Amino acid sequence: MSEKNPISFQLTVDDFLPASDAEKQNLVQMRPSVGFWKDAMRRLLKNKVAMVSLVVILVIMVFSFLIPGIYPYKYEQQIQGSEFLQPMVYSPQEQARIDAGEKVFPHILGTDNMGRDYAIRVMMGSRISLLVGLIASAIILVIGSVFGSVAGFFGGWLDLIMMRIVDIIYTVPDILLIVLISFSIKKPLENLAETQGFQWLQILGPNLISIFLVFALLYWVGMARIVRSQVLTLKQNEYVTAARALGASNGRIIRKHLLTNCIGTLIVTTTLQIPSAIFTESFLSFLGLGVAVPLPSLGSLASDGLNGLNTYPYLLLAPALLICLIILSFNLFGDGLRDAFDPKMKS
């Protein structure tokens, strides 16, 4: 059939023949249906801000976990005569070695008051901060989701009591308690670490453990509330009723329907918990209640840097800006995850 010009449109008998189903189908282009994960991943990959944040997070992780292993300086190593060097400056001794033809790795961020290379200290500090963020979030995830799903799934008086507990913890002024708890369990933990069988506590350091304990005691309530409300709404969905009507067991309902539908929320909430944990750790370290010397965290580095602010502002600015960058990237990545997994869930 020749191309038709719509203006001089001529109808032929052929035009009025019934169209076949195949011809009709050609017109209807159904978009292929995409699975939940694939769809979420597609949305995530398209989100430029989230992807940039992810790259930043990965780069920071490489610098915190891999680079220190091959770095020529150690975080606790004090270099004689190299106190308070400006960035990229060598001490007289080092200068002499360079003149003698030796290669000396530059102090990219200078050195601190004890002659320790500041770049490696900042890297170690961000390692501690990241570890705190990741481990604390994992603790929160486990406690919060178990507590929340039990309360939501079983309901009744159990739910009532469990949620009252959550309410009370919620109204407690958290920062006061954090300060108090981290201060009071520091000593007992140190004692415990010296006894047989608990030496492993020494490796982590009692302060880190007390920070984790604080999170385990106080910070899971938000997660528990979110999980509970998710479970409550999911439980009432028709497909759960339908599954129950078809004779599905409790276990199957939890696995097949509740968990799969919760998982997006869990991932998103946990990711957003990481920066908040890092936030709190840096806050505590800044107040001197964080990790123990000589182990640095970004908060304690910033706190130390405050003292020499007038002369050595970079000692404060480097850890301070890095912590902002870490929290910002995690926040933005978490926002991206939320948009990808649940476009409707906005808060």
Add this chain to the structure above:
Amino acid sequence: MNEYLVDVRNERLSFFTPAGEVKALNDVSLFVRQGEVLGIVGESGSGKSVTAYSLMGLTAHPGRLVGGDLYFNGHHINEMKERDMRKMRGNEVSIIFQDPMTSLNPVYTIGNQIVEVILLHTDKNRQQAHERARELLQLVGINEPDKRLKQYPHELSGGMRQRVMIAIALACEPKLLLADEPTTALDVTIQAQILELMMDLKKKLGMSIIIITHDLGVVAGMCDRIAVMYAGKVVECGTTDEIFYHPSHEYTKGLLQSIPNLNEREHKRLVPIEGMPVDMLNPPKGCPFAPRCGSCMKICLKQMPDYTQLSDTHYSACWLLDKAKFESQGDVQA
């Protein structure tokens, strides 16, 4: 210059979404005479509400009028400024929405929300506006108006709230009332009451009504004329009798077959319309209903049919009508 209260000519309206241009209205023409009730029937997404909103200049972002002319009560809507449009809204033309549960602001009293529109468009003072609000509530059949005026929306039932919405709409005695699925969200018994109330008020106040619905039962009793819309086009338009007794478009026929008829003696099976509505992001070149049409022909997939005038008041866009003409011409030639 214009005998019609509402005259929509070749309206084209698109939503510019991130995924592309959605042609929500594609060459829609309609008119409503003074004191007439027009029903616009179609399924979700057919463009019936969009048509109504565009008459009030209420097209939601990212929608935009891209062609055609809209006239209402002597105004050329296309060229109206937002300021003048505001003076017209709620005054010359009002609207009732589908869901009375969410259409009233939850944090203000009923009285506040009625008085607001009276104060806006009339010279009445607060006292007089309050008095008028009382009258309006009585007019729409709400008892204890003084008590109701002080209540909040959540304290009223759905039917009651829809009556309040009608009271707000009628506060300034508009020339045209748009009713966007006014009964869809209500109980069946309440639906009838609301429709009856609307007809009653129409008789008292003499306004025109455009009632938008997907329920042919609603339009049957109320409307003078009916326009059937499908995928952003008016596919058939005629008087209520013409649409119900002489449907000429396959989609209209499908719609009529899919409603139960209580007068039918023997059990006739309801015939659903098979298939899904078209994707408005890339609408097909031909008749949009073709993929779902039982009598689809080759031509239907290629080109949109023109309107065939069946009577002074009845026209329809379907190739089957052209086929009949073509064959009769062929007979003459042969």
Add this chain to the structure above:
Amino acid sequence: MIKYIGKRVILAAFTIFLVATITFFLMNLVPGGPFISEKSISAQAQAALKAKYGLDQPLIVQYKNYMVNAVQGDFGLSLKQRGRTVAEIISSKFPVSAKLGGLSVLLALLIGIPLGSIAAMNRGKWIDQVIIVIATCGIAFPSFVICTVGLYLFGVYLGWLPTMGLTTPIHYILPVFALSFYPMAYITRLMRSSMLDVIGQDYMRTARAKGLSQFVSLFKHALRNAILPVVTYVGPMLAYTLTGSLIVEKIFVIPGLGGQFVSSIINRDYTVIMGTTIFLATLIIVMNTLVDIAYKLIDPRIQLN
């Protein structure tokens, strides 16, 4: 209403009791006592001091004594600041923290609400993007970073603002700004998303269909609905500014309640620790209750129960 308040009071009393109990046993978990660090005092004198303050008794008796006195409004004497009662210490330090916190809350609300609304109304435009960036940074930057960087920039580098104390109005600028930065950013985000939500509501369409101007429909119909989540946040925000001022007080050397609390923990000043904790917990709970009542006044749908 009376029943509701009664219920709240009971729950509050229970929470405060719990907080007090936890605090009491936690602080006694730490080895050592308030007088050990004072080397100048002999063992005898130490024992006498302990006996004077009742610290020689079993913990549970101390706990009972403290609670009985506290219920009667007697929070005891400070163990370290001789001759001053805990009530005196709190009433001398709290006004400083309250002024700082109150100003910060006010600033956060006055800037956050309009900023969030402006962003929502200009969704997707450059101004929205700018506000989002500011708000996102505000949430990501810890208060000590804001404080220290602000201190360095305006106090040290530019030398425009004083860096310590709260003696003149100009002294308030840096600390108030630093303290309000986080809640301001949070309110902006909250307000933006809730405003976007409200703008999409059916009743906003009704308002436009009535012929109201953009301005009136936003101010009368949108704002009151959109502000509800912000009102909910005011409670936690007050808690944040009251306790979060720990950092600000430390950095700007401000003699407030937060610094007092930290130093009392370090010095094992048991009575001050207890007094401050109970005082702040009560304050926060009372504020939360007031916020809930305010919520009810704004949103008639809320039934207090």
